[in-house]
Amino acid sequence: MDFDEIDLKIMRATQVGLPLVSQPYHAVAEQLNLPVEIVMARFEAMQKSGVIRRIGVVPNHYKLGYQFNGMTVWNVQDEMIDEFGNKIGGLPFVSHCYHRPRHPPNWNYNLFAMVHGKSQEEVNQQIEQITLLLGEFNLGNEVLYSTRILKKTGFRSRNE
Amino acid sequence: MTKNYDDIDAKLINHLQNGFPICDLPYLDVANELGLTESDILERLKKLLENGTLTRFGALYHAEKMGGALTLAAIKVPQSDFENVTEIVNSFPEVAHNYARNHALNMWFVVATETLEQLTKTLADIEQQTGLTVFNMPKINEYFVGLKLEA
Numbered sequence: 593m594d595f596d597e598i599d600l601k602i603m604r605a606t607q608v609g610l611p612l613v614s615q616p617y618h619a620v621a622e623q624l625n626l627p628v629e630i631v632m633a634r635f636e637a638m639q640k641s642g643v644i645r646r647i648g649v650v651p652n653h654y655k656l657g658y659q660f661n662g663m664t665v666w667n668v669q670d671e672m673i674d675e676f677g678n679k680i681g682g683l684p685f686v687s688h689c690y691h692r693p694r695h696p697p698n699w700n701y702n703l704f705a706m707v708h709g710k711s712q713e714e715v716n717q718q719i720e721q722i723t724l725l726l727g728e729f730n731l732g733n734e735v736l737y738s739t740r741i742l743k744k745t746g747f748r749s750r751n752e
Numbered sequence: 753m754t755k756n757y758d759d760i761d762a763k764l765i766n767h768l769q770n771g772f773p774i775c776d777l778p779y780l781d782v783a784n785e786l787g788l789t790e791s792d793i794l795e796r797l798k799k800l801l802e803n804g805t806l807t808r809f810g811a812l813y814h815a816e817k818m819g820g821a822l823t824l825a826a827i828k829v830p831q832s833d834f835e836n837v838t839e840i841v842n843s844f845p846e847v848a849h850n851y852a853r854n855h856a857l858n859m860w861f862v863v864a865t866e867t868l869e870q871l872t873k874t875l876a877d878i879e880q881q882t883g884l885t886v887f888n889m890p891k892i893n894e895y896f897v898g899l900k901l902e903a
Contacts, residue, residue: 595818603818609801609810612794615776635774635811643817645897647772649797650808651765655756656903663853663860674893681896691893692824699826699857699887708901734855742850743842743861744807 595643598626602634608745610647652744658708660715661738664722665701667694667731673703676726680705683725685718700732756803760788761796762903765806769900815864821871822864823890826857827882834858840881846874857887 601624611619617635621628638644653661668676673691680703681689688706705722709715719735757765763786773781780790800806815822829837834852841847841861850861865871879886 599818603811603813606811607813609808610772612798612809614779614790614794616778617774618776632774638811638813639774641817643814645812645814647774647811648770648809649765649768649800649806650812651769651901651903652804652807653901655803655805656765656901657755658901674895677893677895686896687901688897689895690891691895692889692891695887695889698828699889702892704824736853736855736860738851738853738860740852742838742852742859743847744849 595638598630599634599638599643601626602631602638652741653708654741657710660709660712662707662709662715662719663736663738664705664707664719664733665736666703666705666722666726666733667701668703668726669729669731670702672729676729677703679725680722683718683721685709701734756805757800757903760786761800761805764788764793764796765800765903766900768809818866820864820866821868821890822862823871823875823888824860824862825875825878825889826861826887827859827878827884828857829859829882829884837882837884841878844874844878846870 602620605620605624610616613619617632618628621631624631635644635647639647677689677691680686685707686705687708688704690704691702692704694700694702707715707718709718723730723733767782767786772778775781777790779793783790783793797806797809801809827837837859838850841850841859844863846863846865848862848864850859852858853860863871863874865874875886875888
């Protein structure tokens with residue numbers, strides 16, 4: 593997929609958010625000195641190709657009552673990880689699921705799945721479900737809870 | 753925690769987790785779908801962003817697909833130095849999220865840059881400025897990214 597200079601300009605102008613004005617795409621077009629048709633076409637194309645995952649809101653989990661956001665981490669046999677990653681990623685309460693490198697002895701886990709619940713009990717049940725799913729292929733697991741959000745922004749580049 | 757939003761806000765939040773139109777008057781479109789006015793939508797979004805119920809509104813970009821680089825990294829921070837290290841790490845614009853977590857690796861942050869070189873440099877700069885080892889955990893495979901949290 594070609595991600596060109598125009599896309600990059602649009603990304604830089606909107607990575608912190610869309611303008612809260614009646615015609616947000618016109619506002620972006622005006623700011624970038626581009627025809628609005630081009631800007632809208634680029635948004636469409638970027639969304640279609642997956643460069644834009646989606647346009648919409650990102651809620652603060654905590655403020656919606658999801659105070660138990662667990663980063664569950666699992667040590668799964670390497671040859672099995674893709675199979676289980678896809679299965680665990682398909683669970684309805686998992687928001688992100690990735691294969692990441694281990695750093696033994698400090699970090700022995702290679703599968704990450706973020707789970708979200710409104711109570712500890714709810715999250716415990718979610719972890720139990722993943723445990724059952726992995727069965728004998730689970731070589732160890734932990735759950736890390738965030739105790740504080742230290743920073744949360746959209747990503748932005750130095751070149752803004 | 754007290755709720756900072758009412759039932760109409762909840763409806764709006766749930767609706768806008770599913771997408772936002774690309775057209776001349778997108779807020780008006782959303783307003784019509786929800787039986788609200790355009791100005792109501794704009795005011796509610798502004799309020800929800802200001803009071804932190806929403807962390808973002810807009811296009812969510814997939815960094816790697818733009819040729820950018822993204823990673824998750826963790827540091828083992830001595831408790832006595834936690835505030836100081838937080839300040840250093842957060843000072844990097846490349847650090848998008850940073851969370852304190854209940855583990856020996858007690859600081860976890862996401863770094864996003866336009867190139868892999870910038871990413872490598874940022875991690876090296878963080879190590880140099882904090883004097884601590886940064887454990888880099890870039891994704892090897894992505895199985896799922898999504899989820900709507902019902903408001």
